[in-house]
Amino acid sequence: MIKAIVTGHSGGLGAALAADLLSRGIVVLGLARRTHAPLGAAHADALQQHALDLSDADALSAWLAGPTLAGFLADASMALLINNAGMLQPVGPCGGQDPMQITAAVQLNLGAPLLLANAFVAASGHCAERRIVHISSGAARNAYAGWGIYCATKAGLDQHARATALDGLPRLRIASLAPGVVDTGMQAEVRASDPTGFPQQARFAALKAEGQLSAPADAARRLVDHLLGDAFGREPTGDLRTLSAA
Template sequence: MTLPITRAIVTGHTKGLGAALAEQLLARNIDVLGLSRSRNDTLAQRFPQTLQQAALNLADLQIVTRWLASDALTRFVDGADSVLLFNNAGTVQPIGPIEGHDAAAIANAVTLNVTTPLMLSSAVAAAGVSACDRRIVHISSGAARNAYAGWSIYCATKAALDHHARAVSLDANRALRICSLAPGVVDTNMQAEIRSSGKERFPLREKFEDLKRNGQLVSPEQCAIQLIDFTLSEAFGQTPVADIREVAQRG
């Protein structure tokens, strides 16, 4: 009996949650294509046969467009029974009141947080045979559903992913499932970046300092396990927007 072949694309796979997702997927014998500005040498040494990597600046539209125009994605998914896409890469910058935002920083955030994930989603939806099961995971945030002072760009970009998932779920494509999934508060470099922000730029900084101080941050490894378990479950895609803390409790 031939086992189903599952392959996964993970953006931002070199650190934090992205690295944990790639590691957990590879440990489950799922081939991974990692997309990031740099390579994950540690995972490459551990999984030389099942990890592929492409060094891409995901905030550069020309680079992403050229890569999508190549056959790299098609070759990776060829022969797979199931393809997973984890749109994980993102940035919380620029932080602060709107009048202090640099135009280039805004463009960088929108490209990395929204444009590239949507481009990759469309490419994955079109890649492979129509019967291939495809599952798209946007790594969202509570900031998509609640407004925070100082995070206008981050809130807006994450909300865009949520609404994209809602609209895509209405498309008549039974082989495609999508969910914009909030992972909770994960102990990553982004959290350290948030805690280093001045209160004048991010008034809620103390809240995130307390979460770290009180041990209330989830490890990337623990979060990755929950995200992958849910993505591979039959429940995935039943609702286009979800919070892993809620669906994990139900499971």
């Protein structure tokens, strides 16, 4: 049996990923601040949801210390962890960023994926196959003015995947993948940014106006195809737009 943990499943790409996995008969455990009522109603037997603020390190650590994760994976032959949840704020130059937003972003974008990966590996040792994918960004590899925190946290996911791959853990594959520019609420937030704090705002607005954003369902399908394919994990980082499942 294949089982998957998806963070940030209540909207955007995370919801599309959960829906795609469920459509393939994969049992999903969703972690987000809110539950997804339509998915829960449509997949009552295959979707477990836990309302959890992943930007709260103490709350996540307490949840991971409990029995839920190990219990969920107990009968899995293949286990998947998709670290998708993330936040863009704070946007703006260093020195003018809100300290609380910095703390929340570092925990949500980087701390939570590292905590979850560690717990996932510990709980999935019995599985014949286990795979971790961090949802990264082009901002991990290309710096943008005003996005210092977002760029740094996404780059941290890339380095975690590289280092974990070098650990050579049995039956574990890991990759940090940029999904491309996907038409989600985060992209709407990018377009609403103040250009004085984010000089690239006009470029991202143009991508939307020119129809160059991927639909969440399309990006999710490509990502899950690759995650389940033989090529997953051959390289610890990559861009979904240039990868295949083969």
